[in-house]
Amino acid sequence: MTASRFLISIALIAALGAVSACGKRADNERPIDAQWEADRDAARKAGQPAPPKPSRETPERPFILDSLID
Numbered sequence: 001m002t003a004s005r006f007l008i009s010i011a012l013i014a015a016l017g018a019v020s021a022c023g024k025r026a027d028n029e030r031p032i033d034a035q036w037e038a039d040r041d042a043a044r045k046a047g048q049p050a051p052p053k054p055s056r057e058t059p060e061r062p063f064i065l066d067s068l069i070d
Helices: 004-020 034-045
Strands: none
Touching: none
16 A cells, blocks of 8 residues: 555656646746837937837737626
8 A cells, every 4th residue: 555655646746747847938028118118228229219108908808708707
C-alpha cells in the first residue's frame, strides 16, 4: 500500500508540474500609458507629431454564457 501511495503522489506532482508550466511565454505587456509615453518620446525625437492617446474604454465582448444571466 505504501508503494502505491508513493506512485500516486509522484504522478500528482508530475501532473501539477505539467499544468503549472502552461501559459504564454513572452515579454510582459507594458501599461497603456507607459507605452504611449514611450511612443510619444520617440516621435518627438524623430520630429514627428505625437500619437493620439489611447482610450481606456474596453469594447463590450459578448460571452457564450451571457444569455443565462439576461
